[in-house]
Amino acid sequence: MNRVPINLNVNGKATRSDVEPRQLLVHFLRDTLGLTGTHVGCDTSQCGACTVHVDGEAVKSCTLFAVQADGASVTTIEGLAHEGRLHALQEGFWEMHGLQCGFCTPGMIMSAADLLAHEPDPSEEQIRHALEGNFCRCTGYHNIVRAVRHAAEANARGASSEPVVAADD
Amino acid sequence: MYTTEFDYHRAGSVQEALALLAANPDAKLLAGGHSLIPAMKLRLASPPALIDVSKVAGLRGIRLEGVEVVIGAMTTHRDVEFSDVLRAACPLLSQVAPLIGDPMVRNRGTVGGALAHADPAADYPASMLALGASMTIASTSGERTVPADEFFTGMFETAVAPGELLTEIRVPAATLGEGQAYEKFAHPASRYAIAGVAAVVRTQGGSVSSARVAMTGAGYHAMRLTKVEEALVGQTPTPEVVEAAVRGAVSPDELLGDHFASAEYRAHLVEVQARKAILRALGSAG
Structure with missing residues (x-):
């Protein structure tokens, strides 16, 4: 089995690894790096549960070989919270009850983060269009859209988010 | 789902891509991979080697050249969607790009990849025919230009021959009226x-x-x-x-x-x- 070396920066940490060319990025993140926040849903490029950022753009990591991301910066859901504070979108999903089972949530948040990066004040229609590649089978999407608006408004206010609540609180 | 095993090659230039194609005649070209990788995962395709052309220098970008808009084959659908040049000179493609797949697909999928794949239900092919676009195709013996009218030859079939690489798409800029x-x-x-x-x-x-x-x-x-x-x-x-x-x-x-x-x-x-x-x-x- 041939293996090729790749260099990635994942959530700010440089990593070097030898991978099989056919290893998908999502399996590299989950199985090799142990970053299991990125989920495998449909595994057919439809549901968006595996969405991560590669060089700042949301991609479906089930439809990308790890070797294609060689040299790139990858951000996963684990990389969004900063210094113990949740990302505005994580806050938004919490505050607006944007999830039920939570399976689609990491992908939803990564897609929404890509949207907010180039459209900081999106309309409801823009949010729905931007989340076309993410399926949620629980919420009916309504609270997800509200969660993204919540984050956009919080960013506009420049409000600092609440500290992460520790598991034993 | 895992694909079958394959050798991975990355081309840095058109010449390198063509040399790799010549050396690996059964290889598939990998651009954004959003048609090829799903097909490989379902084992509908099992190429022994992939030649990644997504990072070939000079193949990504949109520029106005006289009365034509030149779109590099590795330009992504997202690049098309947000291109000011296209919005002014070729609004059709600005309309079409945001209808393709979803944002994550558009971040990876490329114009050249979509055209060379020639899915019968893809959005770009009708636009290229209506615009009267032409395709620049490179091979080891040089470049040739194929009008859109002669490009789509069948289901998943195009004028791109084995050993050739689609490098750019030329679209006449919109005129008055x-x-x-x-x-x-x-x-x-x-x-x-x-x-x-x-x-x-x-x-x-x-x-x-x-x-x-x-x-x-x-x-x-x-x-x-x-x-x-x-x-x-x-x-x-x-x-x-x-x-x-x-x-x-x-x-x-x-x-x-x-x-x-x-x-x-x-x-x-x-x-x-x-x-x-x-x-x-x-x-x-x-």
Whole structure:
């Protein structure tokens, strides 16, 4: 089995690894790096549960070989919270009850983060269009859209988010 | 899902890609991979080697060159969607790009990859036919140019021969009096076109001076609707004239039928999308 070396920066940490060319990025993140926040849903490029950022753009990591991301910066859901504070979108999903089972949530948040990066004040229609590649089978999407608006408004206010609540609180 | 094993090669230049193709004749070219990788995961394709051309220098970008817009083959759908050059010089492609897949697919998928793959339900092919685009294809013996009319030769088949690489797409910039529009009836789940029609219509002195109308999704490959075009040219484009022009636009005998949409239904949808696209193109003619 041939293996090729790749260099990635994942959530700010440089990593070097030898991978099989056919290893998908999502399996590299989950199985090799142990970053299991990125989920495998449909595994057919439809549901968006595996969405991560590669060089700042949301991609479906089930439809990308790890070797294609060689040299790139990858951000996963684990990389969004900063210094113990949740990302505005994580806050938004919490505050607006944007999830039920939570399976689609990491992908939803990564897609929404890509949207907010180039459209900081999106309309409801823009949010729905931007989340076309993410399926949620629980919420009916309504609270997800509200969660993204919540984050956009919080960013506009420049409000600092609440500290992460520790598991034993 | 894992694909079968393959050797991975990354090309840094067109010359390198062509040399790798010559050395690996059974290899597949990998661009954004959003058609190829799903097919490989389902084992519908099992190439022994992939040649990644997504990072080939000089193949990504959109620029105005005289009266043409030049789109590098590795330009992503997202690049097309947000291109100011295209919004001004080729609004049709600005309309089409955001209808492709979803944002994550558009971040990876490329114009050249989509055209070379030639999915019969893809959105770009009808637009390229309506725009009168031309494709630049490189091989070890040089470059050749193929007009869009000769590019799509069958289902998943194009004029790109083994050992060749599609490098750029040249689109004539819109001229005064020209309107462009794309309308599609999308499959409710996949969002692929069941019937999509692109129209580029020019008017002069109140009548249609030229019309290029093409469909995708309904047939084995994208094709011009020449009967519709001929019925429009020279006419004063009233809604009644457009309605008459699209009637019988295409025969069901030329179309695909499946459990979702019969050939007869697709023929009807082509008429409807053609009417909508032509009317919107006429309304936007600047």
